[in-house]
Amino acid sequence: MCERCDDFSRTxxxxxxxxxxxxxxxxxxxxxxxxxxxxxxxxxxxFSFPPGYDPTAGPQHPGEER
Structure with a gap:
């Protein structure tokens, strides 16, 4: 993992x-x-997500529409 990503994860x-x-x-x-x-x-x-991260790729939560 890149150094910037490590810093983000620690934060x-x-x-x-x-x-x-x-x-x-x-x-x-x-x-x-x-x-x-x-x-x-x-x-x-x-602020930006790490490269390749898709915030919509996770499971659908109850009451959430996609």
């Missing part, structure tokens, strides 16, 4: 961990808000 995993943290009882919501802003700023500009 997404950090977002997932931050979301899990924010949902815990007693989580510091201000901390989660500040860190999420910093993570969003670290995404590639302009």
């Amino acid at each position: 997404v995993l950090l977002f997932v961990d931050l979301l899990r943290y924010a949902k815990r009882p007693g989580a510091d919501k201000n901390f989660a808000s500040e860190v999420s802003t910093a993570l969003a700023a670290s995404l590639p500009e302009p």
